[in-house]
Amino acid sequence: YTLSFTMHRYSQYFLAILGFYALFLLVRFYFSDAYTDWIESDQDEIDLKSVTLRGDKLEIFNSWHQCFSENMMGITDSEEFWQSFVGISRKCDSQANVHLLGIVTLRNSDEMKHVLFPKIFNSGPHNLFTIGIGRDIRAEKQFRRKMLKLGNNVTYYGADPIPYINGDLYSQIGTYFPLAIGGKSGISNARVMEKYGYIETNMIHIDIVYFFKEILNITTIDNLWFDAEGEEFGNDFFDIFYENGRFDQNKIDVCQINIEFWKQFVNLSRKCDEESQISKLGLIEVENMNEQKTVILPKNEDENHNLITLGIGQDTSAEERYQKKMQKLGKIVDFFGADPMVELNSEIYSRIGKYFPFAVARHAGFSNASIQKNGEYLDQNKIDNLWIDAEGAEYELFEIFEKNGVLDQNDIVVCQANMEIHISEAEGHLNPNFEKQKIFMDFVKKIITEKKYGIFRASEEFHMRIYLFNFESEYCRNKY
Structure with missing residues (x-):
């Protein structure tokens, strides 16, 4: 009996160990390239058929060139050109049947790259520069x-x-260089991803032509992918692509290019931040899991403060960090959070404050509550911090910040606001964001014209994030 019992126990141990090992193998497979390859195998079959497309490249290019010239070359206003560029570009793509080139879309975690596969079997060598x-x-x-x-x-x-992660990661597939590449060698401000997110920092960078010709000794480039995120890509950088530009002068041929521009709004906003020395306001960042909120800590002796989160997103790490900073100053913060998704949001927000299981919008309706009702419900007419992450519903909230808008009409003062402005991912040749971009432009122009709020710390990864401070309110100016 004792022997049987012992063997039974060992069998249980063995099965438990075997189960854990099997689970380990499954988890490792789930996060492996093999799993990704398996999941994406069907898409591979579709994408690889693109090599069979034999569209007349010159005919397609000439058709696209004519369309683009007719629609864009007459625009002299740079803002209008920027606003029109994507829509007209997609229109011309469609008219010229650009899809017959066989362009394939590849996806990073938050963006897309586009490539053409070589039509000649094993016509190597092939290279790609990131x-x-x-x-x-x-x-x-x-x-x-x-x-x-x-x-x-x-x-x-x-x-x-930034070697952190990038070095080990890229070395899995190719050669990594811990360098910043720019239009010319020098030192300038760049926006780079550090350990805890994007930061602005001075960076030494080297000339892109020198990098290709002298360091790599390569003058034929099949694919060039880069993000123009800093001042090193100045106004003269794009001259390299011109006829008789620096690439031509150095006999560097580039076949395919993916380039990502940080929106003009973000760059100009940051330029204005710097020129107006907003750092003197004492802005600090508090981190969520995947974003930052900007706040100014109170300067007066008032001990009672509040923070309202519209759209919790199952993450209160920034709120908790803010709470700790305020506690060190001897300040008490009342937290109020609203999100229609109860799961997890209710539990985590209730640890720090009052949770409301509804969506908040400009107008009351079947699935949302109005800001007026929210204001009365909380009995707050002074809002120190308002954080809005409404997953697209923020566009209808823009007007509440206007002079004589619904906040003013109800004597509600908002001192600081963090807002994430969502856009939709482009599909095919359509741009689903035209209307949203127009609403955003009108909102910003209205805010600037009224001179009530300042808009600072603009950033964009996929969605736009902005921070507003109420300079008109004496209460806000005195408190912060």
């Missing part, structure tokens, strides 16, 4: 896998001034 890695090589791995299925090997070169 300037600005951003801790993400999903698209590079997708490209490698698809090219291998076509019998093509690709040599990868990646440059990013």
Whole structure:
């Protein structure tokens, strides 16, 4: 009996160990490239058929060129040009049947890259240069896998001034260079991803032509991917692509280019931040899991403060960090959070304050509550911090910040607001964000015209984030 009992216990131990090992293998497989390859195999079959497309490249290009010239070259206002660019570009793509080129979309975690596969079997060598890695090589791995299925090997070169994660990550597929690449060698301000997110910092960067010709000794580039995120990509940087520009002068041929621009609004907003020395306001950042909130800590002796979160998103780490900072100042903060998704949001927000299971919008309706009702419900007519992450519903909230808007009409003062402004991912040749961009532009122009709020610390990764401070309110000015 004792022997049988002992063997039974050992069998249980063995099965438990075997179960844990099987779970470990499953988890490792789930996070492996093999799992990704398996999941995306169907898409590979679709994408690889693009090599069979034989559209007349010159005919397609001439058609696109004519369309673009007719619609865009007559625009002289730079803002109008920027606003029109994507829509007209997609219109011309459609008219010229650009899809017959066989352009394939590859996806990083938060963006897309576009490529053409070589139509000639194993017409190597092939290369790909990534300037600005951003801790993400999903698209590079997708490209490698698809090219291998076509019998093509690709040599990868990646440059990013921040070795943290980028070095180990890119070395899995190619050669990593801990460098910032710019239009010319020098020192300038760049927006780079550090350990805890994007930061602005001075960075030494080297000339892109020198990088290709002298360091790599490569003058034929199949794919060039880069993000123009800093001042090193100045007004003269794009001259390299011109006829008889620096690439032509140095006999550097680039076949395909993916370039990401940080929106003009963000760059100009940050420029104005710097010129007006907003750092003197004492702005600080508090981190959520995937974003930052901007706040000014109170300067007066008032001990009671509040913070309202519209759209919790199952994350209160920034609220908790803010609470700790305020406690160190001897301040008490009343937290109020609203989110229609009760799961997890209710539990985590109730640890720090009052949770409301509804969505908040400008007008009351079937699935939302109005800001007036929210104001009365909380009995707050002075809001120190308002954080809005409404997953697209924020557009109808813009008007509450206007002079004589619903907040003014109800004698509600908002001192500080953090707002995330969502856009939709483009699909095909359509731009679903035209109306949203127009609403945002009108909102910003209205705010600037009325001179009630300042808009600072603009940032954009996919969605836009802005911070507003109420300079008109004497209460806000005295408190902060």
